[in-house]
Amino acid sequence: MDGSVDGSGEREPVARKIIPQWSQYSHQHHTHNYQNGEPPMVSQLPRHSITTETCDLVCKVMLLGDSGVGKTCLLVRFRDNMFLSGNFISTVGIDFRNKVVMVDDTKVKLQIWDTAGQERFRSVTHAYYRDAHALLLLYDVTNKNSFDNIRAWLGEIKEYAQDDVVIMLLGNKCDSQSSERMVRREDGERIARENTVAFMETSAKTGQNVELAFIAIARELKARKNGTHNRSSFNVQEYVREQTQKATCSSCTS
């Protein structure tokens, strides 16, 4: 992998100063608590307050998908390299974490917004789509319904997000036993192809492809920023395909 840099436990200072009660999850305490028990209003959120600090690029990435598909776990795996096993505590409203990654010589800050998959929070999360540079749309390979809902999610994205938003479809929980699997990899590939979005299967539990998903997004956004985004220079779908094939090949030979 190309040098992902963890913030080494460094907390995101600007956001935390503004609303220190946020983002209180940890391995033992996986909760999403908001002031007065309510998700914050859009205007209270720090998205415009996050400075670029010493980063060359700041990208806003949103995690979307049905409740229980593993959005929070994916974020925690990426940010803290941990897996939140045990009781499932559904996200309330929206939450975020920052992580800085290196893409070649560029320091990219990913501001990752973890949304609640539950229907009742949809109107809260819709308000954030328009500012997102990239969307990671998850389904759970052991939950057919979460896959069937992908078309509806893509419809919402079309309605609320920017036209040029980068979308990546992720079939999460690919660590699951084959008897539990309800969605074949080919089905994920097909719907991604039909909608011209990148695709891979991930596991927040084992970490498989988690870093790759975020790094691919960072690479794509960097290429766009540099104005080098055209078919010949960088294509996120091809990049993901190549990288996942490489990973498969090396695990076959090892």
Ligand SMILES: Nc1nc2c(ncn2[C@@H]2O[C@H](COP(=O)(O)OP(=O)(O)OP(=O)(O)O)[C@@H](O)[C@H]2O)c(=O)[nH]1
């Ligand atoms: N086996 C397996 N279980 C996972 C994986 N990712 C998440 N889970 C489990 O799935 C459940 C839901 O995970 P969450 O990350 O909280 O789901 P979510 O998408 O954030 O759900 P909402 O916050 O309600 O939208 C938890 O019990 C996790 O332990 C995975 O990759 N593999």
Ligand SMILES: [Mg+2]
């Ligand atoms: Mg969650």
